[in-house]
Amino acid sequence: MRNLSREALGHDDPNSRRHAKDKREKKDRDAVDFVPVPSPLRAGGKELTGVDFDADSAGFMFAFGGRNENMTSALGVSEVPIAERVDARKYRARILKEEKERRRFRRLVTKNGKEVETWGRHKCGAVSLVVTVPPWCMPVINTLEDDERDALLLRVAHAAARRMREVSDRVPWGGGCHLDTDIAHFHFQVPKTSPAGENWQKSKFRTGGPWLVGADRMDRQFPDLLPKKQKELLEGHKAKKGQLVDLEIAAAVDFQMGKEFRNMGLSKKYDEACRDYVMRKKRAQDTEQTRRLLRESLRFFVLEGVWPLAAGAMSLTMWRMLPKEFRPLVVNSMRIMQVISKPTKVAVNLGAKYIIEKLKENVFPEPEPKLRNF
Numbered sequence: 001m002r003n004l005s006r007e008a009l010g011h012d013d014p015n016s017r018r019h020a021k022d023k024r025e026k027k028d029r030d031a032v033d034f035v036p037v038p039s040p041l042r043a044g045g046k047e048l049t050g051v052d053f054d055a056d057s058a059g060f061m062f063a064f065g066g067r068n069e070n071m072t073s074a075l076g077v078s079e080v081p082i083a084e085r086v087d088a089r090k091y092r093a094r095i096l097k098e099e100k101e102r103r104r105f106r107r108l109v110t111k112n113g114k115e116v117e118t119w120g121r122h123k124c125g126a127v128s129l130v131v132t133v134p135p136w137c138m139p140v141i142n143t144l145e146d147d148e149r150d151a152l153l154l155r156v157a158h159a160a161a162r163r164m165r166e167v168s169d170r171v172p173w174g175g176g177c178h179l180d181t182d183i184a185h186f187h188f189q190v191p192k193t194s195p196a197g198e199n200w201q202k203s204k205f206r207t208g209g210p211w212l213v214g215a216d217r218m219d220r221q222f223p224d225l226l227p228k229k230q231k232e233l234l235e236g237h238k239a240k241k242g243q244l245v246d247l248e249i250a251a252a253v254d255f256q257m258g259k260e261f262r263n264m265g266l267s268k269k270y271d272e273a274c275r276d277y278v279m280r281k282k283r284a285q286d287t288e289q290t291r292r293l294l295r296e297s298l299r300f301f302v303l304e305g306v307w308p309l310a311a312g313a314m315s316l317t318m319w320r321m322l323p324k325e326f327r328p329l330v331v332n333s334m335r336i337m338q339v340i341s342k343p344t345k346v347a348v349n350l351g352a353k354y355i356i357e358k359l360k361e362n363v364f365p366e367p368e369p370k371l372r373n374f
Contacts, residue, residue, distance in 0.1 A: 012128055059178040133184045138182070215231075215233075217254060
């Protein structure tokens with residue numbers, strides 16, 4: 001979740017230039033790990049879903065209330081309007097205008113011992129909240145026709161908005177449905193204040209984050225799939241943080257997906273997709289330890305210029321086992337790798353050593369030895 005700025009709204013539209021730029025930057029970031037070093041492949045997306053989801057379009061924008069100019073987002077609304085596809089450019093223009101109006105909110109301040117009602121101002125009048133479709137549903141969604149798939153996703157978005165209203169009193173204006181990733185997802189634009197300027201409670205709109213949502217989803221759908229330590233961590237977070245709006249919305253999306261598949265006569269395909277996901281997820285969990293070892297090996301190689309096995313061979317015992325005629329070759333090769341990987345650091349070290357030697361010679365000359373008289 002983030003504040004709804006012009007850039008955030010541009011990203012929410014899956015067909016905009018901003019969204020294409022963000023995707024390119026994310027692809028560049030995913031190519032490296034934290035050190036940064038080249039990162040081994042992580043099990044996710046199509047490695048877990050088992051399908052290469054490639055929709056004809058990048059997605060679409062929708063609004064609750066559709067083309068109605070007075071989008072319903074008032075406090076205490078009895079029912080959330082249905083979600084309808086809208087023109088992306090007109091919708092974004094409306095949202096930017098509405099977001100500026102929702103920045104102002106009423107507040108009570110004490111002046112001269114009296115409470116006075118004044119107006120406060122948020123930096124942004126709305127937020128953008130991301131909700132993904134459960135990955136085990138993607139094989140079934142991939143078999144649907146475009147119109148049938150889009151209608152299904154609009155009904156699921158409507159169910160998510162209803163649940164959002166129940167737990168937080170807020171009704172989103174609309175959002176974007178993204179179909180250009182391995183797992184389809186929604187971007188909901190949610191105002192911070194009511195049309196009358198009433199500030200909605202932040203305590204009812206707390207979020208847990210991606211890991212908590214994913215772990216809670218897996219634990220609800222497949223109780224035995226989550227490892228014991230992660231399950232304990234999940235329960236601890238939920239007990240500490242209480243009700244979290246993104247967990248509640250994700251649960252509503254998962255329930256609505258299962259309900260829609262049953263109504264469409266796709267229960268058998270859905271069950272097969274769930275079993276396939278469990279098999280792939282267990283396989284990914286088994287190989288995660290190997291992936292961590294490979295990541296550390298890559299990190300060590302990039303930083304030190306030598307593989308960990310070769311570094312272990314440089315221990316004193318192994319060094320003595322090397323024939324003396326090979327030792328200079330090994331040392332020189334390591335020095336060359338260090339110069340190639342970190343030329344600046346090597347140059348600084350050599351320069352520092354040279355300066356220290358000169359200082360020793362000129363500033364701190366060695367004292368002449370004194371002769372003792374016997």
